[in-house]
Amino acid sequence: MSRKRAALIFLLLAALLMLLAVRFMPLVIISSGEETLYRPVRPGAEMKYHYIHSVEQTPVEEYFEIIREGFKLKKTIYSSYGAGLPLEGGDFSRENGRFVIANQDQIFPGLTYRVSSLPEQYLKIGGRQYNFQELADTGQQIKIETGSLPESLLK
Numbered sequence: 001m002s003r004k005r006a007a008l009i010f011l012l013l014a015a016l017l018m019l020l021a022v023r024f025m026p027l028v029i030i031s032s033g034e035e036t037l038y039r040p041v042r043p044g045a046e047m048k049y050h051y052i053h054s055v056e057q058t059p060v061e062e063y064f065e066i067i068r069e070g071f072k073l074k075k076t077i078y079s080s081y082g083a084g085l086p087l088e089g090g091d092f093s094r095e096n097g098r099f100v101i102a103n104q105d106q107i108f109p110g111l112t113y114r115v116s117s118l119p120e121q122y123l124k125i126g127g128r129q130y131n132f133q134e135l136a137d138t139g140q141q142i143k144i145e146t147g148s149l150p151e152s153l154l155k
Contacts (some may be wrong), residue, residue, distance in 0.1 A: 028066060028125055029145045032115075032136035039125055041066050046074075047125045047144075049111075052118040056080040059120065066125075070109040070146050075102045111144040 028047065030037040041047075049062045058079040064071040075090075077100050090104035113132065115121065121132040123144065132142055 026066065026068070027147050029143075029147050030123065030130060030135070031143050031145075032140060035135060037130070037135075039128070041125060043068070045126060047071065047123060049113075049123055051113075051116060051121040053078070053080070054116065054118065057118075064108075064111075066146060067107070068146070069107055071107070071111060071144070073104045073106040073108065075100065075104065109145075113142050113144075115140050115142060 026041050026043055028039045028041055030039065043066070045066045047064045047066055049064070051060055052058065053060050056078075060076070060078045062073060063075040063077075065074050077095075077098050079098050081099060089106065090101040093100045093102070113121075115132045115136045115138050117138045119133070123130045123132075136142055
């Protein structure tokens with residue numbers, strides 16, 4: 001086999017391997033109807049959803065693990081106890097004056113939120129923050145899904 005032929009075969013195999021690696025790159029897809037963001041993530045990455053509870057007017061944080069099937073709720077942290085805040089579904093404790101429910105392990109194929117008029121509603125993925133009020137108007141839906149690169153490009 002000639003050197004040129006061997007180099008060509010090597011380049012084709014390298015390109016095929018790169019294509020396969022990119023093809024299965026996991027993504028978090030954030031869509032507001034007006035805009036769609038694609039955020040590459042590593043499998044098992046953490047995503048935090050932060051918001052101000054509309055009745056209690058206190059911060060709530062939900063921590064998810066990004067999995068192939070969607071999002072696994074791992075932990076919820078909140079400062080006050082009232083309507084719409086969880087009581088069950090994991091290990092309850094108090095840490096630094098806040099309520100913590102860990103090991104919830106609920107799986108959601110996707111998440112849909114409404115943009116609140118209250119400030120500080122955002123997702124945090126891999127150190128990057130996505131403020132809901134910058135993505136859509138108050139009252140509009142924001143959908144969060146998982147996917148892979150080719151699935152996302154075909155939508």
